[in-house]
Amino acid sequence: xxxxxxxxxxxxxxxxxxxxxxxxxxxxxxxxxxxxxxxxxxxxxxxxxxxxxxxxxxxxxxxxxxxxxxxxxxxxxxxxxxxxxxxxxxxxxxxxxxxxxxxxxxxxxxxxxxxxxxxxxxxxxxxxxxxxxxxxxxxxxxxxxxxxxxxxxxxxxxxxxxxxxxxxxxxxxxxxxxxxxxxxxxxxxxxxxxxxxxxxxxxxxxxxxxxxxxxxxxxxxxxxxxxxxxxxxxxxxxxxxxxxxxxxxxxxxxxxxxxxxxxxxxxxxxxxxxxxxxxxxxxxxxxxxxxxxxxxxxxxxxxxxxxxxxxxxxxxxxxxxxxxxxxxxxxxxxxxxxxxxxxxxxxxxxxxxxxxxxxxxxxxxxxxxxxxxxxxxxxxxxxxxxxxxxxxxxxxxxxxxxxxxxxxxxxxxxxxxxxxxxxxxxxxxxxxxxxxxxxxxxxxxxxxxxxxxxxxxxxxxxxxxxxxxxxxxxxxxxxxxxxxxxxxxxxxxxxxxxxxxxxxxxxxxx
Numbered sequence: 001x002x003x004x005x006x007x008x009x010x011x012x013x014x015x016x017x018x019x020x021x022x023x024x025x026x027x028x029x030x031x032x033x034x035x036x037x038x039x040x041x042x043x044x045x046x047x048x049x050x051x052x053x054x055x056x057x058x059x060x061x062x063x064x065x066x067x068x069x070x071x072x073x074x075x076x077x078x079x080x081x082x083x084x085x086x087x088x089x090x091x092x093x094x095x096x097x098x099x100x101x102x103x104x105x106x107x108x109x110x111x112x113x114x115x116x117x118x119x120x121x122x123x124x125x126x127x128x129x130x131x132x133x134x135x136x137x138x139x140x141x142x143x144x145x146x147x148x149x150x151x152x153x154x155x156x157x158x159x160x161x162x163x164x165x166x167x168x169x170x171x172x173x174x175x176x177x178x179x180x181x182x183x184x185x186x187x188x189x190x191x192x193x194x195x196x197x198x199x200x201x202x203x204x205x206x207x208x209x210x211x212x213x214x215x216x217x218x219x220x221x222x223x224x225x226x227x228x229x230x231x232x233x234x235x236x237x238x239x240x241x242x243x244x245x246x247x248x249x250x251x252x253x254x255x256x257x258x259x260x261x262x263x264x265x266x267x268x269x270x271x272x273x274x275x276x277x278x279x280x281x282x283x284x285x286x287x288x289x290x291x292x293x294x295x296x297x298x299x300x301x302x303x304x305x306x307x308x309x310x311x312x313x314x315x316x317x318x319x320x321x322x323x324x325x326x327x328x329x330x331x332x333x334x335x336x337x338x339x340x341x342x343x344x345x346x347x348x349x350x351x352x353x354x355x356x357x358x359x360x361x362x363x364x365x366x367x368x369x370x371x372x373x374x375x376x377x378x379x380x381x382x383x384x385x386x387x388x389x390x391x392x393x394x395x396x397x398x399x400x401x402x403x404x405x406x407x408x409x410x411x412x413x414x415x416x417x418x419x420x421x422x423x424x425x426x427x428x429x430x431x432x433x434x435x436x437x438x439x440x441x442x443x444x445x446x447x448x449x450x451x452x453x454x455x456x457x458x459x460x461x462x463x464x465x466x467x468x469x470x471x472x473x474x475x476x477x478x479x480x481x482x483x484x485x486x487x488x489x490x491x492x493x494x495x496x497x498x499x500x501x502x503x504x505x506x507x508x509x510x
Contacts, residue, residue, distance in 0.1 A: 318373020
């Protein structure tokens, strides 16, 4: 996907305007994955969906994007990057309008799938464009701008989504993409140089097919596992077998084929491979955190949608600060050290969140969320730079596509797994707390006013008790989820030991 016309040695006219257009496109695409989080309860009521079904609004788009991300490198060479970029943005905006107009849950999920398919190319095309139009000496600052687009979307999304839902309706979380799309498309049409196409380029349909089947089967298994009681269901067993077989065939194809769907040399670079795994883990954490926080604040803490969005806003400010710091330190300090600090801060923030209750002090919550935002910028910026430090330039197109694939799959799996563990922990906690409520408890024997209110032998008392147990069970379940996400920070920390230092001109490698 790298274009000679946009090489590091050639002056690129209108570089800032191209950068701005790519950033707006990237911001819009990432914003869409998080802006509807706050509006999910309202979509659920409006479309008569269950708690599990409404999560398909999030995962359907992400997994569709994950499937269609892999062939972006080939499509950019086959049709030309500029043409593909504009096509992806236009289709994404049209699909967003269709989502806003959906009248049933099925329609919304189908439109989200279409939206995800068109949105798949936006991230790798934006990243490849940024890498090509900036020389090596300015690449850290360029990746800071790109990472800001990637990370600011999830941070601003809940705030903007809460305001739009509260002031208008949930449909406006999709309609808001229209102005961003118009700006990005106009900028690219006017300022991005025309790129060459290669009509005779062949495509590995077999590799793409088995990868798509594997990703789709895995996500279906994760989404429906809780509903179908996991491996007691024949459907879940079939999906697990299909996913495992498809991924096995994809690996065999990649290793044995003369012209594989993805070049094996891409994964021989340990910096890039380590960065891909880190992208997967950190994306899973960040998307799952946003998906958990919004219902936590609304259902347990009693926040209105707009208030819940504003409560999550400090993460965005933290990202802005850390992006600036990371870009400044990137050419002076070992990138691995910056990432290590960011991951440790992220682990601290998640552990603190595992101790929260709905009565948490507002100032403390905002400080921790800002700290979490700080950690994201300190991880993503140097991680993006490190991924391409030792990778040959001719792999850049496929590399940006695979990195976006890892981010999308990580986001989808993170949401699905945390939703499943939340539901299962809630059921377990409810059973454990209920087991301790017996007729022999003096508080429930009706000797005082409280005992009369909570008398489990009456319908009113049993309903109040069940509501209290539900409330406490959900708090414990959320705490367990955040504690589990704290452990996900460990693998990226260990991967830092495998990465080579970022090499600057005139330096040796360490």
